Amino acid sequence: MEAFEEALAAGTQKAGASKVAHGIIVAAIDSSGEYIYQNTAGYTSVQPGALPVKFNNALVMASCTKMITTIAALQCVDRGLITLDEPIGQHLPELSNPQVITYDSASEKGPCAFKLNPAKSEITLRQLLNHSSGLGYDLGEPVLEAWRESRGETPLSLSARVVDAFSTPLLFEPGTKWVYGSGIDWAGLLICRLTDRISLENYFIDNIFEPLGMTSTTFHLWFKPEIIPRFIQPAYRLPDGSLIPGILPYPHPPADEYGGNGLLSCVPDYMRILHDIISPTPVLLKPETVALLFEPQFAQGSGSMSNLYMHQALFENSAGGHIGDLKINYGLSALLMMEDVPRTGAKRGTLAWGGLPNLMWWANREHGVAGMYATQVIPHSDKKNTELFALFQKSIWKMIEK
Template identity: 25%
Template sequence: MMSKWLAAAAAIALLGAQTAPAFAAPKSASASATVRIDKQRIDRALAEMVSSGRAIGVSALVFENGREVYFGTSGFADSEAKRPMARDTLAQIFSMTKPVTGVALMQLWEQGKFGLDDPLARYLPEFGVTKVFAGTDAAGKPILKAPDRPILIRDILRHTAGFGYGPGESFPEQEFGRLDPIPLKLDIDLAEFGRRLAQVPLLFEPGTRWHYSAAVDVQALLVEKLSGQRFEDYVRDHVLQPLGMRETGWTQPEGRFGRLAAVYAKKPGGTLDRVPDADNRRLNFAPKTLTMGGAGLASTVDDYMRFATMLLNGGNLDGVRILKPSTVKLMATDQLDPRVTERLWLPGKGNGGFGIDFFVRTGQPKDAQENRGTLGEFFWDGMASTLFWVDPANKLTAVFFVQTVPFDGSLHRDFRKAVYGPDYLGPKGD
C-alpha cells in the first residue's frame, strides 16, 4: 500500500561562488533586524527534528555573501543500514525540480523564442481546443465550454492556467485520472503527456485562480518544442553542466544508488516507515520515458546550492551566465493579479505571492506562527519536505534536505527559525 501511495505522489509531485550578487534587495527596504548565523542553534534544531520523530535524517547548508557559513547533519540517510546523512548524500527533491525547469524555459524567452503573453496554443496547438468545466446541467452532465480567453504562457509559469494535478472528485479531476497524463510507470513521452492533458477540462477560467498543477510539465514540453532537444538533454546541457551540478539529474548512474537517501513515510500514529527501495530506484535508477518538468531530479546539497547561488548572483556563477539579472528579478517578482484571491494552500507558505516557479515574499511575517523570512526572498520546496530559498536582502541562500513524506511544514518552520532567530522580521517595505 505504501509503495503504491509513494509512486502516485512521486508521479505528480504534489510538492567557489560569486561574492558580489547582481540581484539587489528592494530599494524601498530598510533593515529592521540583523541576521546572525548561530551554528549551535541550527545544530540543535536539526537534532530535534530527528529526536522528535519527524525525520530520520536531515542536512542543511547556508551561504552568506557567496561563502559557506553553516553545514550540518543529524540522523541517517538510511536508518536500517545505519548510514548517516552526509555531504554527498543524494536526495529526491521532487518539486524543487520546478525552478530548474523554469530557468531552462526562461533562457529560451531571453532568446526571443516566445512572449509571456503569447497563447500557449501558438506553440502547442493541442491546447487550442482545451475546454473549461462550467458545472453540470439539470441532468447532472458536465457543461464544457471554450475558455473566455486562451491559456497564456504566463499562466503555465504561475499556476493560473486551470490545470489540475491528479485524480479527484470534480469532473476535471476524474478526467485527469481517466486520461492519466502522468502515468505511474512514466512510460509515455512529453508529447503524449501534452496530448492527454489538453483533453482534460480546465478547473477554472485561465488567469482567475492559483492552483498547483501539472503546468511545469507543460513548461518542459515547451522547452522541447522550442529548443528541438529532449527536455532532459536541454537542461543538462544548458543549466546543470554549465553550473557544475554534476551529480544532479533525472537519470543517475547505478553506482550512486548507495548514496541515495531512503524515503520515510509517516503513518497515522506519527511513526516513520521506510518506503521500499524499489520506489526510489524507479525514479532515478530505472529506465523511463517521461521526464517531468515538475519533479524527478535527485541532487546533493552542494549541487543545489550552486543553483541557488546562481539565482542570488542574478543568473551568474563562476563567470558562467545562465540568465540575465533582469530575468531573475522577473521570476522573483509576484506575478499574481490582486483579483486572484483563490490561492489554494499558497498563503500557508507565508506573506507573499507567486512569481515564475517561485513563492515570493512580499511582506514581513504577520505573526509568530508564520515562517521566518525576508521581504524579497523567493523559494520553493519538495514533497519529501526539502526546501531552498534565496534572500537577496541578506545575500543569503539556504538548502535543507530531508526525506519525510507527506510534506511536513513544521520542519521548515523550525529550520528557518534556527537560521534567522525566532524574532527576525527583516526589512520592512513601503
C-alpha cells in the same frame, strides 16, 4: 545557530529508534557563492545499521524540479524564442483552443456532472509558470477524475508521457485564478520544441548542469549510476510520530521527463541553482530576467490571489508554518513573501518553494542569501520538519544580521 543545532540533534536519534526526524541536510549560501552554513544529521534510512547522512547524499527532488525548468524556460525568453505573454498554441498545439470544464455537484446525472466550453483566451508561458493557466493535476481533482472516468481512463499524472498525462480541460479561464498543476510540466515540453532538443535532460545538461558544474543531477539513474549508493531512503511518519520505511509516489524509471518533478540530485548541486538566482552576476539568465522570478504576478483582490490563499496547505511548510493572513504573492514558479515573516525571519522579497518529501528552499536576492532544508520524509508538510526548517531559516537570518 545553537538553538537549531540542539533541536536538530534532538530530532535525529540513532537509526532504528522511534520518533526520529530522519536524515537531514541543511545549507545556506551568500551571493558570492560562499557557504555561510552547512550541516547534516541523522541517517540514510530508518533501518538499523544505516549510515550517517553526508552532505552529498542523493535525493528525489520532486517539485524542486520546477525552479530549474522555469529557469530553462526563461532562457528561451532571453534568446528571443518566445515571450512570456504570447499564446503558446503555435508551439504546443495540444493546448491551443483549450476548453474549460464546469460541473454541477447536485446534478441528477451524477456526483460530478460536467460541461466543456471553449476558453475565451489562449494560454501563455507566464501562466504556465505561475500556475494561472487553469491546468490542474487529474489526480485528486474530482472534476478531472470524473472527466477521465467518462473517457474510460484513470488519472494519468506521473504515469504517462507529458501530452497524455496533462492534456486535460482547464479548471478556469486562463489568467483568472490559481491552481497548482501541470503548467511547468508543459513548459518542459515547450523548451524541447523551442530548442529542437530530443529531451529535457539533454537541454538541461548543456544549458544548466554543465555551466553550473552540477555533476549529480539527472532524470535517469542510468545516466548517473554513481549516485545510487548515496540515496537517502524515504520514510513515512506514523500518527504516533515514529517513522517507518516509505515509498515515494514516483515511478522509476519515470514515464517522461516532467518539467514539474522527477529530477534526482543533491544539496550541493541545488545550491548552485539558488546561488545563481541571488548572484549579482548570474550565469544562466540575464540579471533583468532573474528579477522576473521575484516579481509578484497577481494583483491584490484578484481571483488568483484568492485561490492562492485558499490553497496554502500546499506550500505552508515552505513558509515555515501556517500562512494565515501573512501578505504573500506568487513569483514565477514559487511563493513570494510580500512582508517579513516572523516565524522564519525571512525578509520581504523572499522566494520559497520545495518538494513533496519535505524539501524546502528559500532565496532572497536583495539580501543575497539562499538556503535549503532537505530530507525524504512523507507525508508532505510534516510538522517536525516544518518546525526544524523554520528554526533553521530564522537562525540563518539572525546570523547574517549580526
